[in-house]
Amino acid sequence: MSPVGRRGAWRRVSWVALAAVIGVALAVGASRGSPSPTVAQRVQAIDALVRCPSCEGISVADSSASTAVAIRDAVTARVRAGQSDAQIDAFLVSRYGPSILLRPPVHGATAWVWFVPPAALVVAAAGLTMELWRRRSRAPVAVSAEDRALVRRAQAERAALSGGGPEVVRAP
């Protein structure tokens, strides 16, 4: 195998190895999971994503307003009662409307906020990959005798202008 071919093979092997390492790391991370959160941790996580209704742009977790305290109490009671995050969010939205959530919902008019960025990333990656692949697979340009004569003529003219002899032209 030529040195160029060997380099290409090594490069492919290193890419495969990198992909394997990332895949294994993701698989291990996903399979290990995290220990189930405590009631306090869940309440804190939910409160951090709920807007204080009587404040300006801060979460229930960061506010001491009476409305925020009431929501914290309600969230705690509902977490203790075994409700899911989605059920608690739905309850708050049924009272205050969707603006009570600091995190836009994944459905309805705000769904595009979640789906457009990853979709744009995928499209951009696919476009880049296709362009690179097309460049690599493009056939080398065939050089005709006419082209060589043209280059020779140009070099001769250049040499004549600079006072030297004609340069040697190597065939590509």
Added chain:
Amino acid sequence: MTITTGDRPPARPGAHRRHTSRWVAGVALVAGAALVALLASSPQQTATEVDTPLVGQAAPGITGPTLSGGSFDLSAWRGRWVVVNFFASWCPPCQQEQPELVAFAYAHRSPGDAALVGVVFDDAASTARGFMQSTGASWPAVVDAGGQIALDYGVRGPPETFIVSPEGIVVAHFDGPMTNAGLDYWLTRAKRGDV
């Protein structure tokens, strides 16, 4: 020999600038006074109807002790129009609307077609009681310990008012100080099924 021309002596350097400065200061003073007068005479706040998820839904329950020592249950008032008013003694728009609510309650006492109930929002019971008594308010006011009634109604800050139909459905929600005329207007529309 001294020649006198009768003309005014030439202005001293800087006098013209001082004159302009006085004009600018005067205009600024008048503009400031006009702004203050405009702000002072601006109309009082009025209530706006707000579209919240609760409108068209069953009114959340209101149960609890009242400021006068009794107890209240909204479900016992089924069969007549109920105006639910969240208020606090410390809130200026609540103070503004209170005489209007008194007039509304008085006007509807005899016909008995509509009743008013207050819900204390983030206020001490003693202060809220004093506020009610001082304004001649005689309708029940429920103590909302922990703010759970306010949360059930999605109240952000007082005053907020809800109209509940005789069937127990929230038909309108208002943010800001109500007027007697405004309440009558909305109640009439609600009775016609216009809201």
